[in-house]
Amino acid sequence: MPASKGSRNAVSSAVQQIVLSPSDADYLDQLIPAIKDAAHSNRTAQLLQGLSQFADNHESEIEGVCNTNHQEFVNSVNQLLQVREGTVRLTSEILDLNQSIQASTEKLAEHKKALVDSRSVRQNIDEAAQALEDCLEVLRLTNHVHDLLATKNHYAALRALDELQNVHLREVPQYKIAEMIQKSVPAIQKLIAEAVMTDLKTWLFRIRETSQFLGEVAFYHTELRRTRQKERAEKDPFFRNFKLNSAMDLVSDETDEFDVLDNDEVQVDFSPLFECLHIHEALGESEKFRAEYAATRRQQKDLLLPTSIRLVGDDEGGSLSALLESIAGFAIVERATMKKAFNLRSTVDVDELWDSMCQSAINLITQSLPDIDDADALLKIKGVIALFIQTMENWGYSVAALDSFLLTLFDKYAELLKQKFSRDFLEIVSADDYMPMPIQTSEEYEKVVNVSWYTPEKEQSDISFPCVLPFSQMYPLCCIDIRNFLNQFYFFSDDHFQHPSVIDETLKKSLDELLAQKVCRLLVDRLSSQYLGQIVQILINLEHFETACVELEQLLLAARSPASAGKSVALNATEEFRSNKKTAEKRIFELVNSKIDDLIETAEYDWMAPAAQTEPSNYIQTLTRYLSNIMSSVLLGLPTEIKELIYFDALSHAATMILALPLSADVPTINRNGVAALALDVQHLSQFVDSLGVPILRENLDELQQTVNLLQSDNSDEYYDVSTRNKKYGRVDPMNGPLLLEKLTQGMQSSGRTDKYTTLSSRFGKK
Known part of the structure; x- marks a missing residue:
C-alpha cells in the first residue's frame, strides 16, 4: 500500500x-x-x-x-x-x-x-x-500487655491494650490476626481486671491484718493528746472548760499534727486501691467495682468481729482492746478511703458499717458483763471504750450508741460499787469495838481529823497525847470508805462520759442507800445490845454520821455538774441518822431505867418497922453511885443536853418507881418508921441531884418529895384543903395521896394510935 x-x-x-x-x-x-x-x-x-x-x-x-x-x-x-x-x-x-x-x-x-x-x-x-x-507490631503489643500483666503494671497494660485496640488494630483490620486479637481484647481486659482485683484483695488482706496495729497507734496518739490536754488544763484553768476533740483542743494540737496512716510505725499505701478504681473506671465497670468492694469490706468486717470476747481475767483489757483497736483501724481506713476516693465509698455505706461494728461490739461486751464482779475491772473496760470513743470521734464518726452504752456500764459499775462498799461497811460495823477511839500521836490525830467530818472543840496544839476521840474507830473508817466511794464514782466520768447528771443522781441515790440501809440500819440493829456503853457509843456515832451527811450534802452540791446546778441535795440518810438518834436515846433510857428498876427492886423497906432507920438504904446508895458512874464514864462522851435528858428521864423514872413501892398492893399498912426510912432515902437522892448542879433535875423529885412530906406532916388534913394542897402538895397525885394516907392510918391503927386518923378514915368511909 x-x-x-x-x-x-x-x-x-x-x-x-x-x-x-x-x-x-x-x-x-x-x-x-x-x-x-x-x-x-x-x-x-x-x-x-x-x-x-x-x-x-x-x-x-x-x-x-x-x-x-x-x-x-x-x-x-x-x-x-x-x-x-x-x-x-x-x-x-x-x-x-x-x-x-x-x-x-x-x-x-x-x-x-x-x-x-x-x-x-x-x-x-x-x-x-x-x-x-x-501484624508483628500488634503481636508485640499484645505480648507487651501480657508482660506488663506479669510484672503487675496493670494500668500500663490497660493503656497498652487501649492503644492496641484503638490504633494498631484499626491499621490492620483486613487481617485474620487482627480479628482474633480484637476478639481476645475483652478476655485480656478481664485478665487485667482480675489481676488488679487480686492485688486489691491482697492489699485488703494486709489492711485487715494491719487494722489492729493501726488502731493501737491511733489509741496511743489519742492518749498523748489526752496528756497534752491535761497539761494545758493544769497550766491554765481556762482549758478545763474544753474536752478532748473540742474546737479549742484541735486548735491547740495543730502544732502536733500526726498522720495515723503514714508515720514511723505504720504506712498505709492506697496506690493499689487507686489503680484498681482507675482501671475499672477505664473499663466502664465502676459500679460493679464499687459493689464488689463494698461486699468485700462487709465480709472483712464480719471476719474482724469474734464470736465472743473475754473480759474476766483480762487484767490489761487485751481482748477488748484488740477488738476495739481492730474496729478503729478498719473504720479509719474506711474514712480515709472515702476522703481519698470520692466516688468509691459513700457516707451512708461507711456509716452503716460503723454502726454495725459498734452494735456488734456492744453486744459482745454485754454478753460478758454478767461475769464482771469487780468495779475496778469495769472501770478499766470503760477506760478502753472511752479511748475508743474519743479516737473515733476525732475521725467524724457518730458515737451516740457507745455513749448510751456507757450508761449501761455505769449502772453496772454503780451496782458493783454499792455491793463492794456494802461489804466493807458491814465488815467495819461488825468489827468495831464501840469504844471511843484512842489516839496516840499528833500525826495519827491529824490523819483521822482529815479523813473524818469532825470539828474538834480544841486546837490540835492544845491537845495532849494520847487522847480519846468521841466516836469509835468505825466512824473514820466509814468516812474513808465514803470518800473512796465518791472518788470511784467520779472516776467513771474521767476522760469521757456525756451524762454527768446521771452520775450526780446515781451517786446521791447510792450513797443514800449505803448510809441509810447499811450503816444506819446496822447501827440500829446493834441497839438491841444490853451493854449501855455500846449503845451510848452508837448514839455518838449516829450523831457524827448525821454531821457527816450534812457535810456530804454540801460536798455533793459543790461537785454537781453544770447540768444539775441549782438543784438542792438532800440525803434521806440525814433524817435516818437524826431519827435513829432518838431510837438510841430511847434504848439508853430503857437500859438505864431497867437498871434503876433492878436496883429499886432490891429495896427492902420494913413499912411497919419498930424503930427508925438511921442510914440510907443500900439500894438508894447503889442507885446514886450508878447514876454518878455512868455520867462520869459511860455517858461522858454524850453532849450535855443529851446527858441532861438521860438524867432527867432516869431520875423521873427512879422517883416514879420509888413512889410505887409504898403504893404497891403488897403494902397494906405503913407506919412512921417506914415513912422515915423512905424520907431518908429520898433525902439522899435529893442531895445527889443537888450535887449535879442542874436545878431542873430537882423537879423530877418534887412529887416524891412532896408525897414524903405529906406522910411526915403532923396535920395531914391540910391536904384536903385545896389552897393549902396546891401550895404544899401540888405535885402529889390526887389518887396516890389519899391512898398513902390511908395506909399510914391503918398502920398507925394497927400500932394502937388511932387519934386523928380515925376521924380521917371515917371521913372517906373506909374500913
Whole structure:
C-alpha cells in the first residue's frame, strides 16, 4: 500500500535533518532516532527509499553541476561515488544496526516486562512485609500487655491494650490476626481486671491484718493528746472548760499534727486501691467495682468481729482492746478511703458499717458483763471504750450508741460499787469495838481529823497525847470508805462520759442507800445490845454520821455538774441518822431505867418497922453511885443536853418507881418508921441531884418529895384543903395521896394510935 503523504513528508523531513547535520556525530544522532522510528513504524523501506531518492536528487544536482564544470563534476562524481559507497556501507551498517537495535529493543522489552513483573512482585513483597510488620507490631503489643500483666503494671497494660485496640488494630483490620486479637481484647481486659482485683484483695488482706496495729497507734496518739490536754488544763484553768476533740483542743494540737496512716510505725499505701478504681473506671465497670468492694469490706468486717470476747481475767483489757483497736483501724481506713476516693465509698455505706461494728461490739461486751464482779475491772473496760470513743470521734464518726452504752456500764459499775462498799461497811460495823477511839500521836490525830467530818472543840496544839476521840474507830473508817466511794464514782466520768447528771443522781441515790440501809440500819440493829456503853457509843456515832451527811450534802452540791446546778441535795440518810438518834436515846433510857428498876427492886423497906432507920438504904446508895458512874464514864462522851435528858428521864423514872413501892398492893399498912426510912432515902437522892448542879433535875423529885412530906406532916388534913394542897402538895397525885394516907392510918391503927386518923378514915368511909 503506497505510503501516505503524511508519512512521506515525515521521512523527507528526517532525511533532510540527517543530511543537513553539521557533523558526523550529529549525523548519527539524527540517523539513529530515524532508524528506530522507522523500525518501530515499519517504515525502514520508506527511509531507504527517501535516502535513495535524496541520493538520486543529489546526483542529478551533481550531474548538473558537472555539466557546467566537468572537472568539478568528475570530482564531485568521485566524491559522490565515495559518498555512495559510504552510503551503501552506511546503509548496510544501518541495516545491521537496525537489526541490532531491533534485537536490543526486543531484549529491552523483555527486560522491561521482567522489570514490571519484578516491580509488582516487589510491591507485593513490600506490602506483605509491611503487613507482616504491622501484624508483628500488634503481636508485640499484645505480648507487651501480657508482660506488663506479669510484672503487675496493670494500668500500663490497660493503656497498652487501649492503644492496641484503638490504633494498631484499626491499621490492620483486613487481617485474620487482627480479628482474633480484637476478639481476645475483652478476655485480656478481664485478665487485667482480675489481676488488679487480686492485688486489691491482697492489699485488703494486709489492711485487715494491719487494722489492729493501726488502731493501737491511733489509741496511743489519742492518749498523748489526752496528756497534752491535761497539761494545758493544769497550766491554765481556762482549758478545763474544753474536752478532748473540742474546737479549742484541735486548735491547740495543730502544732502536733500526726498522720495515723503514714508515720514511723505504720504506712498505709492506697496506690493499689487507686489503680484498681482507675482501671475499672477505664473499663466502664465502676459500679460493679464499687459493689464488689463494698461486699468485700462487709465480709472483712464480719471476719474482724469474734464470736465472743473475754473480759474476766483480762487484767490489761487485751481482748477488748484488740477488738476495739481492730474496729478503729478498719473504720479509719474506711474514712480515709472515702476522703481519698470520692466516688468509691459513700457516707451512708461507711456509716452503716460503723454502726454495725459498734452494735456488734456492744453486744459482745454485754454478753460478758454478767461475769464482771469487780468495779475496778469495769472501770478499766470503760477506760478502753472511752479511748475508743474519743479516737473515733476525732475521725467524724457518730458515737451516740457507745455513749448510751456507757450508761449501761455505769449502772453496772454503780451496782458493783454499792455491793463492794456494802461489804466493807458491814465488815467495819461488825468489827468495831464501840469504844471511843484512842489516839496516840499528833500525826495519827491529824490523819483521822482529815479523813473524818469532825470539828474538834480544841486546837490540835492544845491537845495532849494520847487522847480519846468521841466516836469509835468505825466512824473514820466509814468516812474513808465514803470518800473512796465518791472518788470511784467520779472516776467513771474521767476522760469521757456525756451524762454527768446521771452520775450526780446515781451517786446521791447510792450513797443514800449505803448510809441509810447499811450503816444506819446496822447501827440500829446493834441497839438491841444490853451493854449501855455500846449503845451510848452508837448514839455518838449516829450523831457524827448525821454531821457527816450534812457535810456530804454540801460536798455533793459543790461537785454537781453544770447540768444539775441549782438543784438542792438532800440525803434521806440525814433524817435516818437524826431519827435513829432518838431510837438510841430511847434504848439508853430503857437500859438505864431497867437498871434503876433492878436496883429499886432490891429495896427492902420494913413499912411497919419498930424503930427508925438511921442510914440510907443500900439500894438508894447503889442507885446514886450508878447514876454518878455512868455520867462520869459511860455517858461522858454524850453532849450535855443529851446527858441532861438521860438524867432527867432516869431520875423521873427512879422517883416514879420509888413512889410505887409504898403504893404497891403488897403494902397494906405503913407506919412512921417506914415513912422515915423512905424520907431518908429520898433525902439522899435529893442531895445527889443537888450535887449535879442542874436545878431542873430537882423537879423530877418534887412529887416524891412532896408525897414524903405529906406522910411526915403532923396535920395531914391540910391536904384536903385545896389552897393549902396546891401550895404544899401540888405535885402529889390526887389518887396516890389519899391512898398513902390511908395506909399510914391503918398502920398507925394497927400500932394502937388511932387519934386523928380515925376521924380521917371515917371521913372517906373506909374500913
